[in-house]
Amino acid sequence: MDIHTSIPSQETSDEVLIQQFKSGSSEAFNQLYHRHINSVYKRVRYVVPESEVEDVTQEVFIAALKSLHSFRGDAQFSTWLRTLTNHKVAEFYRKRSRKQEPPLSPLEDAFGQMEGSTSRMMEERIYIQKALSQLPENYQEVILLRFAEALQFNEIAEMMNQNIEATKSLFRRAIAALKTQLDQ
Amino acid sequence: MTQPNRPLSPDEKLSDFADQALGGTLHQPASDPAEEGYGLEETVLRLRRVMPTSALEESTKKQMLARLNARIAKEQKESFWTRLFSLEWIQDQYRPQFAIATGVLALLIVGLVFLPIDFGSTDSITGTALKSGNQVWVIVGLVALFCALLWFTRRK
Known part of the structure; x- marks a missing residue:
């Protein structure tokens, strides 16, 4: 299926676009892409080496394209896409470990397109990514939602079906666990 | 706040x-x-x-979309045989179940070829491999193996 470039329509809801896609409109998928590429890209970029970010992002959208026909709308499309992104990131690390490459490769893997970034910062980024990957899933999730996707705590609470106090508590525990990982 | x-x-x-x-x-x-x-x-x-937080610029989004299009088009053009013999699918699709299924099929084929089983032949000489009856089963085995390969190389 070919996806054509165009300016996304902000008025049409995701649900309507999905229905249009199911009826054969590739333009509808194009609009979904434009609407969600930033959040997918930011999430992937937070946890995957820089040189692999675009590839993993592409994998997410290709998987979405293939399985969107079976999307039933039980959850919001953004939530579904977030789950798909997490699966693709996990798959990336699974394939990587199968090839017996280090979970996060050394600096040369991360340099590339990072203009203006110092090697020290890149080194620290890899170190933090590695520490993040060691955290329990719900800790990683709250950190990614707040930092990578820049969602507010009330939005995160709604998404996680929690009250805001529980979400802030989870956030604090996640940061404490990350600090412990980084200090090791 | x-x-x-x-x-x-x-x-x-x-x-x-x-x-x-x-x-x-x-x-x-x-x-x-x-x-x-x-x-x-x-x-x-x-x-x-x-950690990186910057959003994608519009031009970068368009470039990425163009590359995504190219990849989708390439994947669609890629023939079944190219995928089958590229051997990349073995690495991509590898699972313990795949190894087990392949092993069982291989054993089945070896068994069919070499075991002295008489599949309804009236011939009094038994134990001869690749008799005409056995050949049918070898072909069935190979077809089954081929079907299994198709199953494991399917797109998920």
């Missing part, structure tokens, strides 16, 4: 600090170095400073 006229819990204090740090209004820990929250605030600042 939390109401300012009541003492903040440590959870609220850290989340408020994160809001301000991400908003770019705080660059130093707000707590005293002796407090427990100090180290957590430092970790928040470290994430803010080091």
Whole structure:
């Protein structure tokens, strides 16, 4: 299926676009892409080496394209896409470990397109990514939602079906666990 | 933001600090170095400073979309035989079940070829491999193997 470039329509809801896609409109998928590429890209970029970010992002959208026909709308499309992104990131690390490459490769893997970034910062980024990957899933999730996707705590609470106090508590525990990982 | 006229819990204090740090209004820990929250605030600042948060520019989005299109088109053009003999699918699709299924099929074929089983032949000589009856089963085995390969190389 070919996806054509165009300016996304902000008025049409995701649900309507999905229905249009199911009826054969590739333009509808194009609009979904434009609407969600930033959040997918930011999430992937937070946890995957820089040189692999675009590839993993592409994998997410290709998987979405293939399985969107079976999307039933039980959850919001953004939530579904977030789950798909997490699966693709996990798959990336699974394939990587199968090839017996280090979970996060050394600096040369991360340099590339990072203009203006110092090697020290890149080194620290890899170190933090590695520490993040060691955290329990719900800790990683709250950190990614707040930092990578820049969602507010009330939005995160709604998404996680929690009250805001529980979400802030989870956030604090996640940061404490990350600090412990980084200090090791 | 939390109401300012009541003492903040440590959870609220850290989340408020994160809001301000991400908003770019705080660059130093707000707590005293002796407090427990100090180290957590430092970790928040470290994430803010080091990890990437910038959004994609419109031109980059378009370039990425063009490359995605190219990849989708390439995958669609790629023939079944190219995929089958590229051997990449073995690495991509590898699972223990695949190895087990292949092993069982291989054993089945070897068994069919070499075991002295008489499949309805009236020939009095038994134990001869690749008799005409056996050949049918060898072909069936090979077809089954082929079907199994198709199954494991299917797109998920």
